Amino acid sequence: MVAVAVEHRGPGKPGKKPVPGFAALEVIPDAATETLEKFLADKVKPSSHILSDGWHGYRRLKQKGFEHTATAVSKQNEPAHVLFPWVHITLSNLKRFLLGTHHKVEQKHLKHDVAEFNYRLNRRTMEPDLMVRLLRACICTQTITYKQLVATPEQA
Numbered sequence: 001m002v003a004v005a006v007e008h009r010g011p012g013k014p015g016k017k018p019v020p021g022f023a024a025l026e027v028i029p030d031a032a033t034e035t036l037e038k039f040l041a042d043k044v045k046p047s048s049h050i051l052s053d054g055w056h057g058y059r060r061l062k063q064k065g066f067e068h069t070a071t072a073v074s075k076q077n078e079p080a081h082v083l084f085p086w087v088h089i090t091l092s093n094l095k096r097f098l099l100g101t102h103h104k105v106e107q108k109h110l111k112h113d114v115a116e117f118n119y120r121l122n123r124r125t126m127e128p129d130l131m132v133r134l135l136r137a138c139i140c141t142q143t144i145t146y147k148q149l150v151a152t153p154e155q156a
Contacts, residue, residue, distance in 0.1 A: 001027070005024045006022075007021030025118045049067040050066050
């Protein structure tokens with residue numbers, strides 16, 4: 001299961017989708033209230049306005065300091081991909097990335113594959129600075145061995 005949050009930067013042009021900003025994606029164990037609250041607390045600025053579907057796991061967001069508007073998708077005339085376009089576009093692009101780049105999704109690598117996609121997605125407009133950012137990331141990141149790469153999560 002992958003949790004997704006996409007920032008809305010602006011309303012977009014008349015008749016067009018809102019302009020997306022940064023995205024946050026994370027592999028999560030379940031859709032429980034505590035799990036979703038932790039994801040949002042880690043990835044979203046407090047007091048942000050969160051738009052969500054009617055899932056009960058979001059019911060305490062106002063108590064956690066977020067503005068929250070829930071839209072029960074099942075009670076709307078519009079399908080979910082129309083109500084939450086950038087979340088669905090992001091998930092669609094993630095699926096294409098996983099199949100096109102890695103060809104096969106393995107549970108033991110999913111966390112890192114999603115993190116790679118998220119990193120690339122959030123830097124898609126930063127091409128002029130890409131080389132410097134990549135070098136900085138390489139210098140600041142600890143390397144792993146081949147044994148760690150192919151190990152199951154329990155062995156890593």
